[in-house]
Every structure is written in structure tokens, then in C-alpha cells.
Amino acid sequence: MNNNTTSGSGGGSDGNNDVVNWVALVVSLVALLGTFAQVLQQYIASAAGYSNCGESVMGKWHESKKRRFRATELRFEVQFETPVIFVCPPGNDKGPLPGQKIHFVDGTRDSLRDTRSLSREDEAAQQKTLKERRVHTADNERASWVTLLSQLQSMEKESGEWQQNYYKLNPPQSQPLPGFQSHTLAVAIQAKKRSWDTMPTGVKKPYATTTMCHLLEIAAMMGIYWKEFDRSRERYRAEGNGYFLTGTNVPELGLMFTFQIYGKTRFQENRVIPVDEVKELCCGFVSTLFQEDNKDRRRIEFPNEDPKDLSFLQLGSTREIAETMVLIECNTDTANYFRSDETKHGHLFPVPFELLGMLGKTLRIRNSAFRMLPNPTPYVWDKNFFNLRRLIREYWEKIDDSDITDIPPIPQIQQLKEDAEMLVGVLNADKKSNTPGYSLPLLNALHDVLDRCDAFLKGKETDRDLVRMVVREHFQEVMRMINDKGGAEGDTDGKSTRSGEKATAERFDELTAASPERRQEAFMELYFFKVLREVRKSAVTSYRRRQTTHYAPSTHSREASVVDNTIEGKVEAPSPSASGTPSRPISPVPTTPGVEKRQSDQLIPTVHIHPPDPVPQQYLGMDITTSLDSQAAAIWCTLVLRMLCWLLLHDFNKKDVQIAKSELLGSRLPVYIA
Known part of the structure; x- marks a missing residue:
């Protein structure tokens, strides 16, 4: 009996021990799992930033x-x-x-x-x-x-x-x-x-x-x-x-x-x-019509280099515009107008937009409706103060006016008359279209006129130097007239009149007093009766002086005047000028044997005077002065029509104003x- 009691008591103790062991095992497993979960959580938490x-x-x-x-x-x-x-x-x-x-x-x-x-x-x-x-x-x-x-x-x-x-x-x-x-x-x-x-x-x-x-x-x-x-x-x-x-x-x-x-x-x-040239416009650079399409342009170098020709224009700030005026060889006064805050820089609209329209590359995609571009200038483009459509109509009336003796009857002028008349008709039809203001026939017509203007300005029959002279003299004259307070030189009454008609404006200040209906007419009268005459005369005079005067031209000229002539050690005499007038003789410079020897030892180049460029083919058989006058007038009329068409084909937001950042191109x- 005792044995059974003892045995029973021992069995109960073993059962209790088993329970305790199981409980201990469970607790240990829970602790192990908790530890494992904690370690795993720490590893997972080490993946910073996942959330x-x-x-x-x-x-x-x-x-x-x-x-x-x-x-x-x-x-x-x-x-x-x-x-x-x-x-x-x-x-x-x-x-x-x-x-x-x-x-x-x-x-x-x-x-x-x-x-x-x-x-x-x-x-x-x-x-x-x-x-x-x-x-x-x-x-x-x-x-x-x-x-x-x-x-x-x-x-x-x-x-x-x-x-x-x-x-x-x-x-x-x-x-x-x-x-x-x-x-x-x-x-x-x-x-x-x-x-x-x-x-x-x-x-x-x-x-x-x-x-x-x-x-x-x-x-x-x-x-x-x-x-x-x-x-x-x-x-x-x-x-x-x-x-x-x-x-x-x-x-x-x-x-x-x-x-x-x-x-x-x-x-x-x-x-x-969506054209590649937008990259340049963002930083104040403008590709011009004279840019070669196959030219390998490395934009990253442009901010570190000054433009050497008219392939690019810098218009991102007033200082850069002044440098651009120097690039097209304007006088110092014209450049200083843009450097000063006290002078005026616009007439109906800021003058840099006129330069942009005359020389800017056509950027619109053929048959496309997109016209907006980034503004490359520091000026506001606000069309509330002028009407480009009326300007084109007034241009057609003026270039077709037989009373304006400064417009020669040559084929290019006749083409401009036809283009202007065609544009006026397209503008009238545009009002009745389903998309008035930017109908596709209008945009394509403007594009076609720009292509014809570019073909003339870049053609073999047009002298590139004369084009540069006309552009230079145009902006010199326009900026002078904008800032001239004393009236036109040589006028006794401050007004010039057309025969049998009312007086035309002599200064751009008078445009502000004109009514909106009269403003565009007064602007074109001022351009054709005043600006054209002065530009043609000054451009031809400057062109002939450059062709006949033997001097070292600027870095913008196409040919150098200084060559290494140390072997001959002499200065060649110039040939007669293109106009038939002998050039001014160059006085001989006396030299001594010692000086000549020292110059030869130091390999100092001497000046070699080139003869003038040959007379362009289109001037042969004609009076050179009359031909140059006609060519200069045709170039000016082409540039003005191109400016109007370019500005009407493209557009800018008036809230968009360029902040100088040309070095970021x-x-x-x-x-x-x-």
C-alpha cells in the first residue's frame, strides 16, 4: 500500500514537472521569437528611406x-x-x-x-x-x-x-x-x-x-x-x-x-x-537668317566667345544689345543709347524687336499653328500700342506710291509690291476664317514671303556688305531720330510735306500723339519719307568709301588687310577704285638701312594693301551710283517687310521678359x- 502511495505521489510530481518544463519551453520560444523579431526588425529598420x-x-x-x-x-x-x-x-x-x-x-x-x-x-x-x-x-x-x-x-x-x-x-x-x-x-x-x-x-x-x-x-x-x-x-x-x-x-x-x-x-x-533654337532664345541669343544650316554649333562655347559675324545676335540685356550694335558696326552714339537709362529705346515698339524681325531666323514649322517663342530681349512685347496688320497695309500703300521717288522701279521692288498686295488680301480673308488671327493660309503666306526675302538677302546678286551697311545705317538713323529733340536737320519748319497733302511726322515723338487709326500710317510715312532717304544715302556713301579707301578693315570684314610681306619688304600700290576714281596715294615712308635690317631681324610684318573688291556682276554696264542707290533701297524695303512678316508670324507673351543669363547657354x- 505504501508503495502504491509513494508511486502515486511520484507520478503527480512528474506531471507537475512536465507542465513546468512545457511552460518554460513556451516562454523560451516566445522569448526567442521576440528576440528574433527584434533582430529582424533592426535589420529591416536599417533600410533607411524605404518608406x-x-x-x-x-x-x-x-x-x-x-x-x-x-x-x-x-x-x-x-x-x-x-x-x-x-x-x-x-x-x-x-x-x-x-x-x-x-x-x-x-x-x-x-x-x-x-x-x-x-x-x-x-x-x-x-x-x-x-x-x-x-x-x-x-x-x-x-x-x-x-x-x-x-x-x-x-x-x-x-x-x-x-x-x-x-x-x-x-x-x-x-x-x-x-x-x-x-x-x-x-x-x-x-x-x-x-x-x-x-x-x-x-x-x-x-x-x-x-x-x-x-x-x-x-x-x-x-x-x-x-x-x-x-x-x-x-x-x-x-x-x-x-x-x-x-x-x-x-x-x-x-x-x-x-x-x-x-x-x-x-x-x-x-x-x-518646339524648335532647337528655343535653347538660344532662353538665354538671349538669336539665330539669324545668315546662319548656315549645316554649321556645327557648339553652344557651350558661345558664352565664352564674342560673336564674330551676323550668325548670332545677343539681345539678353541692354549691355548686350549695345555690343550687338557694335557688331553690326554702328557708331558709338547708337551703342550708348542702349547703355543709358535716360534715353529712349522704342517707337511703336522697342527697337530690338525690329532688329529681331529684320535678321531673325524663321522658326515656325511649316504648316504648324504654333507661333509662341521665348522673349530674348529685356523689353515687353505689348501689342496693345500698335497693329502689325495695319502696318502691313500701310507698307503696301507706301511702296506702291508713285510719289515716293526713293523707291526704284527694279524687279525686287516689284516683287515686294506683289507680296504686300497678296498679304493684304490674305489678311482680309483671315478675318472671315474659322480661326481669325492665325489662319493657316495667313501663316503659310507670311512664311512664303519670309522665304523670298531671305533668298534675296542671301542671294548671289545681293552684296552682303551692302546689306550690313543698310542695317547699320537704319538703326543709327532710327535711334538718332527717337532721341532727337531738336527736329530734323535742315528743316526750317520741323515738318516735311507731300505735294498737295498734309504734313507727315518728322520725329517718332509725334507718333504718341497720333490716334490709333492714324498711328500706323504716320509710322510708315516717317519710315518711307525720312528713314529710307537717309539710310540709302548714308549706306551708299559708306559702302563706296569702304570699297575705294584702302585701310585695315575691322575683324568683321571678310578679307584681311595685313599679310606677312617681310620677304619683299615693301608696300604695294593700290589699284584704281571700282568707281573709276583713283584712290588716295599712299605717301612713301623713308627708311634707313639700319631700321630696315632690325625690322627684318624681328620678323615684323608690313602692311599689304589689297586692291578693292571687283564690281558685283549686277552693277556692270550701269552707272555705279544709281545702281547702288537702287540696291540699297531694295534691301531696306525688303528688310522692313521681313520685319513686319516675322513679327506677325511669331509671337511673345507680354509677361515674358528676358533676365540676363547668356553665360548659361x-x-x-x-x-x-x-
């Missing part, structure tokens, strides 16, 4: 994020992809990242997928807004470059759809509507792998990368105009078309820009022409978009 790469921040780009375990450091590294944004032609196959595929922003579904962007409609639906393009104030956690990519896609899509509708509203055209491949300016991206380990301390969101020049170009394409661009204080602010762009310096990184939407956006007739300074 900052979510869909709410990066949109579809969040799919690229991943953790990578670094065994040597016993931690996880967060890797992700962000875009490198740049601007190039659609056919470009070389990007900043070698070997990476380039995706272009063209507004199509394929482009949305490749760039991992959302269309404006998809983004609005995702944000659960009531209306498309409504301002969002609750999605500030999203990276601004995600919104930028979405807006760039919408820009291409909306402007393309608008142009298709515009094309349908106009009469059937022989040429097709230009598509995306006809553009020479497009936004492209490449995906770049990044690590959160390299993120600066103060940056909490992944950022996109671009360069300063590409940022300026993208801002111009989207209709964003710079209001503040202070590099000394690192303050940058631009706004326009419902967008807001600000920039500041971030320690350990560099310039960081933030893109925001603050209002409604629109990409229709206000869309900037082609700048590859890295900047970042938050």
Missing part, C-alpha cells in the same frame, strides 16, 4: 524600389530609380547615361508607360478630385518631379489635339499636319539607379536630375517666365501658365528646384514652337528637382 519611396511620393516610380542586403555591413540598403531629364531632338540616341534607353515625352500611352507617368485625367482620378486640372493642396507629400512629368505629357497631348482640330478648321492643305517627329525640341528621360545612402541629410524625398540649361528650356516650353534669377543670393523664381517654379541651394547637394501647380494650365495657341551645371 520615403512609396507610391504616394514617387507615383509609378515606386515600383523600382527594393532592399538589398549588404552582408559585409549586416544591413539592408534601399535602392530605387529616378529620372534624368534632358532636352534634345526626337531622333537623338545619345543621353547623359551611356547605355541607358531614352524615353521621349510625346503624350501617347506608350510614352506614359515608358516614363511611368500619369496623364492629367488619370492623376485627377487618382487624387479623387471633382474637376480636371483642379488645384491640389493635399498631395504635398508627392515629389514635384512626378507632377512635372505628368504636366509635360499633358503639354504634348493637349497641344497635339488642339493643332489637329485647328488643322481641320482650315481649308484642305496640300501638306500634311506636322507630327512629333517634325519637332527639333523634345523632353526625354533616362532612368538612373540611386541609393538612399547617398541622399543628403536635409533631403527627405527622391529627386530627379537635370542641368541648368535644360531646366531653362523646359520652363520656356511650358510657358513659365522668370521673375527672379539672382545667382549671387541663390534665389530663383518663375511663374506662368498656372505653374510656379522656385529654386534654392541645398547643402551637400546644390541647386534644388520645386515645381508646383497653382492655377489652370493651357497648351493651345500659346504652345512654344549650354551650361551643364547639375540641378535637381525635388
